[in-house]
Each structure stands twice: as C-alpha cells, then as structure tokens.
Amino acid sequence: MKQNSGSRLSFSEAFNLPLAVDLHTAARAFGVCPATAYKLIRLGQFPCPVLRVGGCYRIPTSLLLRALGIEERPIYAVDLEAGVEYAARSHRSHLPRTEART
Known part of the structure; x- marks a missing residue:
C-alpha cells in the first residue's frame, strides 16, 4: 500500500471521531492515500467494513478503531x-x- 503524503491521525484525533467517518479520514487513519483506499474497497480488501450511503462511503468509527487494534x-x-x-x-x-x- 502506498503511504499517504498527508498527516496521519493522532490518537487524540482518532478518539474524537464521530460515529462514522468518510473514506478520506479512514485512509488517513490507515496511512494510505484516498486513491489506494478506493482501490482496496473495489478489490474487497479494505481493512474494515465499509458502508455505501448514497454516493459516499462511510466507515463506522468503532470498526475502524478495531481494525487499527484499538479495542x-x-x-x-x-x-x-x-x-x-x-x-x-x-x-x-x-x-x-x-x-x-x-
């Protein structure tokens, strides 16, 4: 996976996330660029479940944190x-x- 050139989420940012986040935020959390995140979703290999709401992807924060090893x-x-x-x-x-x- 390609590393994101932007900043990664800090622990305090991760713990202050809303109940669900957009794909760009989830990509930051995993340290990948959004294009890689979209590709992983298309391949069915994104590290946590992704919801499709209308034309947007949403990731439940609890599942995102669990995939990052934060229980x-x-x-x-x-x-x-x-x-x-x-x-x-x-x-x-x-x-x-x-x-x-x-």
Missing part, C-alpha cells in the same frame, strides 16, 4: 493526552541528569 476508547481524549504528558514527564524525571536535559 477500548478512553472516556475523553483529553484524558489520553494528559496521560501521555504525565508519562513523558515521569520518564524524564527518572533519567540521569545528563540524559534528562537532552
């Missing part, structure tokens, strides 16, 4: 970001002084 969502994405920041601070405080400054 549980935090209550709030802000909690996740705070946890990451706390872990980073905690890790730096346990490093020897010479490593903590770099």
